Amino acid sequence: MFEELSIKEDRGQVGIGTLIIFIALVLVAAVAAGVLVQTSGLLQSQAESTGEDAQSEVGNQISVVGATGTVSSSSVSQVDLVVKKSAGSDPIDLSDATIEYTSAGASQTLVYDSGNANGNNFATTEISGGSATVLTNTGDRVEITIDTDAAELEGGNGIAEGEEVQLRIVDQSGATTIYGVNVPDSLGDRSYVTV
Template identity: 40%
Template sequence: MFEFINNDDDRGQVGIGTLIVFIAMVLVAAIAAGVLINTAGFLQSQAEATGEESTDLVSERIDVTTSVGIVSNASEGNLSSIRVGVAGAAGADQIDLSEATIEAVGPNGQENLVFNQSSIDGGDATNISANEFGVQEDDEFVTADDAILDGDGQLTIVLNPESSPFGSPGDAFGEGESTSLAIVSPSSATTSVELTSPDLYEEDNEAVRL
C-alpha cells in the first residue's frame, strides 16, 4: 500500500525537487508582494493628486465682488465698458488672471475670452481686442506680470461691450441686455455671474450696477 524508498540516491532526488518547489513558491510570493507594493504606491500617488485637484477646485476660486457698466451715451443706451471686480476666495493662494479664461454668453453669441497680452492703447476698454479681456488695478491696465490676485487684493476684469458676444462696433451692449460669464481660474475652478443692464440710463459716464 505504501511505497518505501530504500535507495539513498532516490531520497536525494526527492529532497531537491521539494526544495525547488519551495524556492519557486517563495519567488512567486515575492513577485506578488512587489506588484502589490507598486500598485499601492501608484494608488496613493493618484489619490494625493486627486485630493490636491479637488482642493484647488474649492480654494483656488475667483470671487466676484462688484459688477458695473460705464455709460457711454445715455441717450443711445450703450455702455463704454463692463467692469467686474474680482478677488481670491478665502484661503486661496496666488491666482494668475493672465492664465484664466472667461466663457461668455451674450446678445451677440458665445465666446471664450483670454487675457490681453499686449498694452491697451489709451486705456480704453473699446480698444480691447475681440475674444480678449483686460485687467485693471487702480483704473490702470496691467500686464501679465501684475495680473495676480494675492491675499486680500482686488483687481478689475474689463470687457469691451462692442465686441462679441456682448455687442458689435457701433452697437454696444446696453440697456436691458443680459450676459452670463463663467470665470475659469488656472486650476479650473469656475465662478459664474449673471450681468443684467438697467432698462434706462440717466447720465453719460455714470456707473450702473449690472
C-alpha cells in the first residue's frame, strides 16, 4: 500500500514539473511571437516606403519637348531645353533638380539659380503654366537654359561642331531623364540650331 502511495506522489510531482515547463514554454513562445509580429510590421512599413520611393523614381519623368542651341563663333554657346512632365507624374519642382553635364572636355553638376545660367548653375523660364520652376500639369512648359561656354572647362568655347554632350536631369524624387545634345557637323552661318 505504501508503495502505491509513493508512486502516486511521484506522479504528482512529475505532473507539476511538466506543468511548470509547459507554462514556461508557452510564455517563451508568446514573447517570440510578439517579437515576430513587431518585426514583420516594421518590415512591412519599410517595404511600403521603399515601394513608394521606387514608384516615384519610375513614375516621375521629365520629357524634353525640344532643344535649341545658340551658335556663337562656330560652336554652341548655350543650350535651351523645353521640358514638360510626363503623364501620371507628380508635380516636378525644377528648383530642386540637378543637371549632370558630361562632354569630352567637361563634367559638371549644375544646380538651379533664379538668376542667369553659368558654369555651375542652370536657369529656367516659364513658357506656359504659371511657374518658372514647377511642372504641375502635362500642359506646363518650362525652358531650361544651360551656358555651355561656362560649363566647358577647357577653353570655355561651348560645344564644337560634331560634338556630343549628355545631360542627365535628376528631379527631387530621384527620377532621371537623360538627353543627348548632338551638335550638327556644320553650323554654317546659322544663329540657332536644333540639338
